[in-house]
Amino acid sequence: MPLPFLLPAPVLFLIAAAVGAMFTLNALRPARKFWPLVGAGFFASWLTGELAAHHLFWQAVATTLFVWAGGLDGWPGWVALFIVTLSWVGLVRIVIDARKARDVTEAALCEGLGTEYRSVIPEEIGAHVDEHFSLRQRLFPLPVLDGRVEVVRNVIFSRAGGVNLRLDVYRPRGNTKPRPTVLFVHGGAWVIGSKDDQGKPLAYRLAAHGWVVVSANYRLSPRFTFPDHLIDVKSAIRWIREHGKEHGADPSFLVITGGSAGGHLAALAALTPNDPRYQPGFEDVDTRVQACVPFYGVYDFTDRRGIWRGTLLRTILEKSVMKKQLDEDRTAFEAASPMSLTRKDAPPFFVVHGDRDSLVPVQEARLFVELLRAESRAPVLYAELPGAQHAFEVFPSERTGHALAAVERFLAYQWAQHQTSPPAPLHSVERGDGRLLSPLHGVERGWG
Template sequence: MLTNELAPQLLALTAADAATSVVRGRSSRAGLALAAANGLALAHLTRQAARDERRLEQALTEAVGVGYADQLDDLPAPTGARGHVRSLVNPFRILTPDIEVVRGIPYSEAGRRGHLDIYRSRHLQHDHAPVLLQVHGGAWTIGEKDRQALPLMTHLASRGWICVAINYRLAPRDPFPAQIIDVKRAIAWVREHIADHGGDPDYLAITGGSAGGHLAALAALTPGDPTYQPGFEEADTSVQVAVPHYGVYDLAGATGLRSAIGMRDRFLAPRIVQRTWEEDPEVFEAGSPILRITPDAPDFFVIHGTHDTLVSVEQPRLFVSRLREVSKRSVAYAELPGAQHAWDIFGSVRCTHVVRAVDRYLTWHWNGYLRERGRSPVRAS
């Protein structure tokens, strides 16, 4: 992942190192040949990431129509030269002074694992801003709310969104379904309290990567499921739209994929669920987003890399196929050639393109939501 996402920077270092060696007379033909081969490979990765902008836009137009941008009263600006330069010079510079972060707000009684952070613009000019809930990944066993999706949350916050990033209980200390129960508690908290922070409690998007992608998709597909809402069964845990990144969609091995069955038996059963498939297949099936799809599923924008070595790209392909077969809502799917797992942790070229595409999709969705309710779209602050 690091080589993929830092390919432009590594290419520049390779070229600088080769040039320095030539100037100092310390180069050899073999060394220069290796540097050239390395440079060509890095150039290919750089070009591949740059082309994701077109692929993402194509995914959106296929899902919601070629003229969808005409429905954006506040069209997000293209990445532009300045954005590319910023990504190339310092991809790790993410938070900016115009973003306020309110940290460590408790949403459950789970201690630090039941805390959330709120990202919003210091210049927010209106109430009832759209809300995005971010669920971190980490194989359901590790991870923190302030370590993932910062480029997306910072960008959307600067555009007038309220972004909420949550911790949740982790396995093996707390076996599944503790994780999805906590996500549901967080959704219920947002519905009840986000108006105090300038957000619209009636509009909630959800996103996450890897295990967070699994939990985001599962939460989106199981509103009001009492099994996942013990003690708060009456709470509204629905979401309007889901944007999972490189997620896991098959805990049960229901797709028949060898990789999914292997994950189920070698990792999920002993460490996350702490029950075998033979002992309790229901918990695996209930926790599989691909088996929870109904006609009432919310809108989805699924994003995955073709070279993901942790979660096979076959999982999202089958998940999206099933969504498109059953769901009555829009289903966008972007498959990114060459992309590995966890490509959105810092502001790489690929990440920048994904952030802008998610912005366009969510802006389209939010504006449509407002029009359905007879409200005028609100321009970002």
């Protein structure tokens, strides 16, 4: 049956098959070095990799329609069918890789916390730690919603540089007691993004299971310059310490997480507790966190191992974020690098990164984990997810479900440890300048 187009059905079938196969191939081997292709290649790889089952379904529907319309009435159609078959094989491999996240993350937890770690998690907070996204949510990935959660939006937590900084609070509907708390920091290369763009699957999942999640904005470059971003993250911690109880949060137990630039800021906040350089006007507020979970973060502003070659990261940092040259002021770039700030008293970390990340090379996460493990006395867990792109957990996909379930188990374990450990007196905690921190704002305990 001829199609109502200028080109015959077999040729159209071949063109469609080639386009679909290019998406699949790019998801398997995304562009990493030739920067003009990296941006477009990332989006194509990201959408295909996390929605591989959807792509498989629509390619199958399209193939059926082409065959019905006479797509096999010439040799181009048979070539197209061969290409489509190869594309399907690639998509199936992507789906299989996504399911591997369950075993990879569980292995990371067992290695870092011990094989019996689940026995420590109380039923109250651990009853749903293995829950996956519903079938409806996976079939229709956006928007991410959960009726068990209520959201308090656009709370102003600080004013800096003429900007009102706002946050959202995700909490269990009908909650009546303080809940363990997570601060989420969004990504966007320090220049774009907001609390409304990322972290929804994590926020809804944790809030539905009894946590309070705070998602906060921060000032963006190029209008603002580092460390303004970090100061704002610390301001969000201050708000949780001072006002979290009003929204159901337990300010004595606070975990920080974030993705990409947010992963960098989360790691940096965790490694600079009570440093007055990043707490102007609120130097005496305790900004320690009890754990940190950075997703696909940037951990080094100095490129000490030459990992960035072929990327735009150095250009972004020099022109927009730091507004100075690395070669002219390496000390400033070191101070902004979590790799340079590893410490013995760092809180527990769970670093998550994808092995197909085309924006932040996975080697960066590996090196950060190596350096942090060499220094920290706390557990440092690392899960390298097969097939995962940058920003993979924006979608409630198969991979995201397994990864976030593992993160929740890690957090539940830390919460259980916090509940059974004696309070750490705040007067014993050193500030970033070496002086001792005084108790403040009713914070009862911290990791120690």
